[in-house]
Amino acid sequence: MIVDLQTISRTPRQFDLTLQPGWWREGSDDIQIRGLEGPLEVQLTVSRDGERFVMKGRLAGKLCLVCDRCLETYAFSLRRDFRLSLMLPKGWESDADETELKNEDLAVGFISTTKIDLDDIIREQIYLALPIKALCENTCAGLCSRCGVNLNRETCRCSENSGHPAFLKLKELQIR
Numbered sequence: 703m704i705v706d707l708q709t710i711s712r713t714p715r716q717f718d719l720t721l722q723p724g725w726w727r728e729g730s731d732d733i734q735i736r737g738l739e740g741p742l743e744v745q746l747t748v749s750r751d752g753e754r755f756v757m758k759g760r761l762a763g764k765l766c767l768v769c770d771r772c773l774e775t776y777a778f779s780l781r782r783d784f785r786l787s788l789m790l791p792k793g794w795e796s797d798a799d800e801t802e803l804k805n806e807d808l809a810v811g812f813i814s815t816t817k818i819d820l821d822d823i824i825r826e827q828i829y830l831a832l833p834i835k836a837l838c839e840n841t842c843a844g845l846c847s848r849c850g851v852n853l854n855r856e857t858c859r860c861s862e863n864s865g866h867p868a869f870l871k872l873k874e875l876q877i878r
Contacts, residue, residue: 705748707755707788707816714749717820721763725821734836735828736766739777744824754810757786761827767836771844772852782831786823788813 703719723738742763749756760783767778791812843853848860848867 703820704817705820707748707750707813707818710748710750710755712750714747717744717746717748719744719746719820721824734768734832736768736775739764739766742780742824746820746823751787753789753792755788757784757788757823759784759823759827761824761831765828767832769838769842770836771842772838772854773845774838774852774854776838778833778836780828780831782827784827784830786811788818790814790816 703717705715705717709715721738721742721744723740725742726735726737740763742761744759744761746757746759749758760781762781765778765780766775768775787810789810789812791814839854845852846858846860849858851858
């Protein structure tokens, strides 16, 4: 959904969106997020504060993530409140190689046009809400490093003392 920020006055503009599971890019290159599990509820308020545009929002829904240990898909509950401050860079030359930012500029996102895509903002906030380590359960045992069996479902027949395959030849060395 494209919003032209020039139409935003001092009166805030409210967006209440319900994004269906098909909204997430099908065939995306994203290997961690498989999609949405049910609708994603988005409440977004856009207002103007002088030269800045302030976006306040809330996301609520469930994502289908891939566990980092066992590679199984699981449901992740997403609840995120966010606040963004956007501004057009006035007085800056567009071809300037370097521009010194002031301390207050670090909390502002600079945009090149007044037309912004809310889908991009929502996707960015979803990525920021992801856990650093996506685990289906805190006790997830993962995959066997030798045979690849899912240790949450079954036990493997690999010997635990065999070590890493790259170092098996070192066992044959005899130290005198």
